[in-house]
Amino acid sequence: MRIIGIDPGTGILGFGVVDVVRGKAKMVTAGVITTPAHTPIDVRLEDIYDGLTEIIAETKPEIMSIEKLFFGQNVTTAMSVAQARGVAMLAGRKGALPIAEYTPMQIKQTLTGYGKADKKQVQEMVRIHLGLTETPKPDDCADALAAAITHSMMTRGH
16 A cells, blocks of 8 residues: 655645555655745645645555644644645545545554654654654654554554
8 A cells, every 4th residue: 555644734744655565664755845935825835736746646645644733822823734734635635545634643642652752752653664764854754754654554454
C-alpha cells in the first residue's frame, strides 16, 4: 500500500509518501511545499493545490492520511491551516484518494505509545519506523511521514 501523509500549513505544508509492504514502511519521498509569507492567501492555496496535485500524479498513492486540526491559541493561524488542509483534501479527492484523518494525539499515541509525546520523540520514531539514518527535515516533512505511518499502523490487518 502506498500512503501520502500530509502535515497541513499555509506557509509550509509537509508531505511524505511511504510504501507499506508486509507491515514495514519505507519512505518513497518526502518534502515540503512552501509559499511566500506576503503572497495573497488565494495564490498560496492555489500553489499548494497545484504542488500536491503534481506530487499525487507522480507518486500515485492509494490513500491520503492527513492530520486533523488541533486548535491552539492562535485563531488566525488555525484558520489558514484549515484552508490549507481543505485544499490538500480537495487535491486528494481530485486524485481519487480515500482520505483518513488523525488527530495529533492519535499520531503521537500510535508512533510513541504516549499521546502527549513531544516533537523530538515523534520524529525519532519516524526515523526508526522508516529505517533512516537521520530524521527527515524540516519538521513538517517528518510530521507528514508520521501521519502516513500512523495510517499504516492503524489499518494493519484490515
